[in-house]
Amino acid sequence: MDALRIISEDHNNLWRLATAVDQLATDMEGGAPLAHDFFESVFNYIDQFVERSHHPKEDDYLFRLLRQRSPESVATLDALQLQHAEGPARLSALRIQLASAHVGQLPLSELASALRSYTAGLKAHILMEEKQVLPVARKVLLKEDWASINQAFLDNKDPLFGEVAQAEFRDLYHRIVSTAPESIGLGGQSAGHLPTRTVAASEVLLRVQGMESCYGRIKALKGISLEVRRGETVALVGANGAGKTTFLRTLSGVQPMSAGRIHFDGDDISGLRSDKRMRRGICQSPEGRQVFGPLSIEDNLALGAYTQPRHQVAGDMEKIFAMFPILKEKRALPAGTLSGGQQQMLAIGRALMGRPRLLLLDEPSMGLAPLLVQEVFGVIKTLKAQGMTILLVEQNALAALDIADRGYVLETGSVTLTGTGQELINNEQVRAAYLGM
Numbered sequence: 001m002d003a004l005r006i007i008s009e010d011h012n013n014l015w016r017l018a019t020a021v022d023q024l025a026t027d028m029e030g031g032a033p034l035a036h037d038f039f040e041s042v043f044n045y046i047d048q049f050v051e052r053s054h055h056p057k058e059d060d061y062l063f064r065l066l067r068q069r070s071p072e073s074v075a076t077l078d079a080l081q082l083q084h085a086e087g088p089a090r091l092s093a094l095r096i097q098l099a100s101a102h103v104g105q106l107p108l109s110e111l112a113s114a115l116r117s118y119t120a121g122l123k124a125h126i127l128m129e130e131k132q133v134l135p136v137a138r139k140v141l142l143k144e145d146w147a148s149i150n151q152a153f154l155d156n157k158d159p160l161f162g163e164v165a166q167a168e169f170r171d172l173y174h175r176i177v178s179t180a181p182e183s184i185g186l187g188g189q190s191a192g193h194l195p196t197r198t199v200a201a202s203e204v205l206l207r208v209q210g211m212e213s214c215y216g217r218i219k220a221l222k223g224i225s226l227e228v229r230r231g232e233t234v235a236l237v238g239a240n241g242a243g244k245t246t247f248l249r250t251l252s253g254v255q256p257m258s259a260g261r262i263h264f265d266g267d268d269i270s271g272l273r274s275d276k277r278m279r280r281g282i283c284q285s286p287e288g289r290q291v292f293g294p295l296s297i298e299d300n301l302a303l304g305a306y307t308q309p310r311h312q313v314a315g316d317m318e319k320i321f322a323m324f325p326i327l328k329e330k331r332a333l334p335a336g337t338l339s340g341g342q343q344q345m346l347a348i349g350r351a352l353m354g355r356p357r358l359l360l361l362d363e364p365s366m367g368l369a370p371l372l373v374q375e376v377f378g379v380i381k382t383l384k385a386q387g388m389t390i391l392l393v394e395q396n397a398l399a400a401l402d403i404a405d406r407g408y409v410l411e412t413g414s415v416t417l418t419g420t421g422q423e424l425i426n427n428e429q430v431r432a433a434y435l436g437m
């Protein structure tokens with residue numbers, strides 16, 4: 001049922017957008033300037049995609065067939081279809097309010113409340129569809145119904161979250177990623193991803209300059225400089241003992257830094273303790289997984305959220321369980337009873353519970369059978385597609401560089417090469433040293 005998956009993805013993406021709009025409305029009430037271009041791009045997206053593609057397909061295929069097969073759903077479908085029909089007028093009204101606010105004729109607080117009521121409508125609409133329509137569709141529609149519905153939906157050119165996002169929406173995508181109040185990595189299962197592009201310097205999330213770290217008199221890191229931009233996946237590859245783990249540990253603050261500077265989201269965090277860094281969103285899944293064997297899976301996950309407000313823990317845990325159903329099934333069992341691959345999922349899930357803005361993964365594929373390695377990389381790809389910023393350390397250089405936007409090669413404590421993932425894969429030196437080619 002491709003159509004159902006696509007509809008749910010569209011809903012997740014729209015929900016994310018609505019959440020970002022709400023957040024910006026709140027910022028605006030708190031005195032932030034009007035994010036005019038952002039709102040305008042959101043309206044263009046809704047206009048171009050949601051109203052011209054998503055809604056008509058629902059009306060003409062899904063809803064039409066469902067009306068025939070499930071007479072008791074007709075009232076709900078009428079209500080939803082009416083909201084579809086009213087959408088363009090609502091959006092036009094909002095565009096007029098945005099324009100007035102832009103020229104100072106409408107107070108920003110009024111625009112904020114108009115935006116909020118629009119997103120509230122949007123969210124209510126999505127919930128109604130998800131709760132009352134899709135489950136019925138799943139039950140009553142016949143095979144031949146799905147064939148035509150799927151065909152309509154498979155031609156799905158989402159300009160923002162689609163396979164090939166349109167250029168004018170790329171900035172919007174990155175802005176959504178950086179303004180979404182909840183870490184998008186905990187969101188729904190969006191498969192959308194963007195082609196890599198050169199990003200403005202202002203979008204640098206992490207900047208490390210000249211990092212040094214020692215074990216006694218041995219200098220394990222000899223002045224490492226690297227950058228990670230918002231939404232990027234950066235791979236750090238290198239042989240045994242190159243200093244990859246030391247780098248991640250120094251970055252998260254559990255290993256002392258003897259020289260250098262770390263800037264995160266514009267702030268110098270070089271002097272911050274590890275828990276403070278975690279609170280800011282630097283969350284690590286450590287080498288060797290290090291789950292707490294005697295503790296239950298739930299308790300392990302809860303530990304990952306110790307810097308987070310308590311009220312959000314249960315909800316976040318459900319999101320992790322949605323990503324990793326096996327953990328839900330075994331939630332009450334000691335973590336030590338899980339297989340290696342499952343423990344790796346738990347370690348990643350635990351890091352996600354800290355609502356990372358930068359997720360550090362230290363050799364997530366280590367010691368796993370090939371099929372499980374693929375599965376772990378699949379999870380990383382999903383997180384990446386959802387907009388998570390990831391710094392991935394791997395000995396499995398080919399797999400890591402393959403999914404990375406950019407990479408750094410580390411040799412005995414120094415960066416010796418950097419480039420896009422593909423450039424490094426094609427580099428003679430890298431091929432000889434790490435790819436066995």
Ligand SMILES: Nc1ncnc2c1ncn2[C@@H]1O[C@H](COP(=O)(O)OP(=O)(O)OP(=O)(O)O)[C@@H](O)[C@H]1O
Binds near residue numbers: 239241243245395
């Ligand atoms: N606790 C320690 N005490 C002393 N030296 C250490 C310690 N941990 C690491 N080292 C040394 O620091 C250097 C970097 O090690 P590190 O573990 O960071 O490498 P790595 O790239 O993560 O290697 P691997 O691929 O094996 O995980 C190595 O020379 C290692 O022997």
Ligand SMILES: [Mg+2]
Binds near residue numbers: 244245246287363
């Ligand atoms: Mg290591």
